[in-house]
Amino acid sequence: MNVLILIFMPLLGALLALVAKNYAKQTALLSSLVTLAVASFLLCGFTPDASTQYLVNYPWIPQMGINFKAGIDGISMLMVLLTAGLVPIIILSTFKHKYENSSAFYALVLFMQSGLLVVFTALDGFLFYIGWEAALIPIYFICSLWGGENRIQVNMKFFIYTIAGSLFMLLGIIYLHLQTPTHSYDIADFYALQLDSQTQSWLFWCFFLAFAIKMPIFPFHTWQPDTYTEAPTAGTMLLSGIMLKMGIYGVIRWLIPVVPLGFQQWGHLAIILSVIGIVYASIIAFTQKDMKRLIAYSSIAHVGLIAAGIFVWNAQGLQGAMVQMISHGINVVGLFFIADIIINRTQTRELALLGGVAKPAPKLAIAFLIITLGTVALPLTNGFIGEFLLLNGVYQYCIYYAAVAGLTIIFGSVYMLRMYKAIMQGNTNDLTVNFKDISGTEIVTLFIITFLIIVIGVYPQPILHISEAAITHLIATVNAKL
């Protein structure tokens, strides 16, 4: 059992889903569950120390020094679990949809999962880049084929934005490759490089652009609200739940340890941008009338805090980021799923037109409440642990930033509860009076999500435990080079 099975299982599933025409969604779900089983199996055999486990290393393009090298350490493990865990939930959430040409849809979702798993396990720069793009191509097609009205323009913008960033990253990767004494793309060789700080300075921007666009960090976020709004809900879930974590993971694994001196010069600016993003996105979220856009902006705010927690580069911040990546993934998928349920039944995204849904749909109301509370970081929900650690990390770096970043908790409560109130409470109107409560797969999906929110909120120790050693080791490695 190794990483290869994990990476290629979704690809196999994608092929099966293509073949299984009418049973595509069942096939896709089954395949994603098998992937989850593989991931769980890997977790069982995983020792939470700083080492990289399940290593595979095959020559791929030998004369260029490119190897298919992948493995899992504590940081990767959590991301792999997130990906393997969320994709079945996302597939399950689409069960009541009837997509035109559904086999292609599910095949693309699984194809993307494969790309994501490559990103989270790759230990070779070239492989990382391939995975990075392999995750982008399917999501572009998912959003463009099954998206809303403006999908063509919006997704073109998204695609151009992200690929522009990643091409500069490719330049950086090639440059680093040529600097390594053995001309390899191995991450260990990248870590061992001793470049002067001027070189590291521009290399920092090569990588930072790619990651900042992906997350997105202010001011590189302009593609995000439109794309999230126009995408089909499953696409939005993939983008917000898993894909933006690629950017965060990239910063932890491929940016700061590779160019520590560049980070030393520009990290401060990155923190400032992240903190600005938190406040900026929160303020915009207040004023949104559209449910999906509101969630999209809330996502920018949350990601801003995660980014700030990483760029301060201490154990609390990083551990908080790891937990919060998982929590944010779960919460945002839950939020978009609920938005999807409401939009499907009322045919509107306008908050002003909704109200009183709680009366005809009490089960939905409970689930929505739990997810909202998770998002606003109420203690005993998953959001609290992450944000607490993140703010703690930022506080250690600078108290003023922590004060500003801490506003996210207040702002978050305001806009989230406002949304909850507008949709669920008040009087029912023509649109919502006959609202059908959730049933079948919807209940299952929301139950899993709310269950995870509470479990992680009460007992986050296992998650922290998995990544702790790896993070301490990584911080020590970087600090040794500063």
Place this chain on the structure above:
Amino acid sequence: MNTLIVISVLALVVLYLGLFKAGKSLLPVSVMGLLLALGLAVAEWNVNPAPIYKGMMLFDNFAIAFSAITILGTILILLLSKNYFEKISEHVAEYYTIILFALAGIMVMVSYHNLSMLFIGVEIMSVSLYILAGIKRRDFASNEAALKYFLMGAFSTGFLLFGITLIYGSAHSFDLEVIKQYVLNNANGGISPMFYTGLSLILIGLCFKIGAAPFHFWTPDVYEGSPTLITAFMSTVVKTAGFAAFLRLFITCFAPLADFWVPTIIVITALTLFIGNITALYQSSFKRMLAYSSISHAGYMLFAIIGLGNAAINAVLVYATAYTIASIIAFAVLILVKKQTGSDNYEGFNGLAKKNPFVAFTLTIAMLSLAGIPLTAGFIGKFFMFSSAVAQYQIWLVVIAIINAIIGIFYYFRVIVAMYFKEGKNLILATPIQFRFVLAVSAILTLVFGLYPTIISELI
């Protein structure tokens, strides 16, 4: 070396077949003959790296690799030509013959070891192409294309020839090995200005042939006016051959003088990229877009000439292969669409994916490959090019190339957007079996090279 002989004889055989009205056997005979030539070329792999014919030609691995791609490209194009030339004229055999003669010229161009052979190869190829461009005798655009191509081609050949003469004047030989020795012996200041002038003139002549800016003005009109299949041949096989000739000369002889000509090539590269891409962006005709995009691809391939060395040869080989097969898909689909709608415009592709999922899928792969998106051969090509430029610390050039790659995505994706996301007339394309074959083979090759480029990149 037998390859060249087989192809030349094949051309004559096909001509005679036409004489005896054996129209049906033209295609099978040509393809079988080319396969034989391909087999003979591959058989000489690693065998005999010594110059032959009194040092006129050298069939080394470089020559074999480029012969193989060009022959393969020609086979794919010939497969598409069934029932294509018949519509244009009754004298079908001549067209096969002329294409084969052009290929014979290309064989010489990729394996010359003497500047006179370079000139002869270029001329055999070019004269054939002038005729092919004007193959639609009663079509105004085709005539214009032929005339323009001929005038410009003759002009550039003049540059080339003059350059060769000046080089001969200073090195006293046409032989590449002797010229190389001359350069090495006189590297520290002893090289006569005449030699530098000759080098510059050859550079200009070759840039004309590969359509690099600012010597690219003939390409769009010629590519648009010529019959689509001939355009496909010119922009893939011929372009590859041009680069092979360019690379061979500059790597063998002029590498020590890199300081002199590299700055020029950098400027040419940047110009070619910007002009090709930005003009391609504003085209409403798919065919014209492909013409301009072929200019920009020439720009990417010039990276290799800046890079020099074996890695650069690999890079051109990979890039040319990726570009050739992707372009063949694009032109094949264009032929199908044009047959049905009668126009070259993007609108003809609207909604194509609904009824023709296979054709749309292969064209999507081709466009992704031309745009340089990972998992396709085109990405590997770009990746190799970027690597060879970064290796020479040409970071700014790579940044320019990245900006151009981003511009390229806009117009390549326009076709994908039209096919998948726009409503159209729900055309059902009549796709003959040989088209299906060519599309499938090219698409599979694009993906295979994209995933495992070691197959071709280890050749040299």
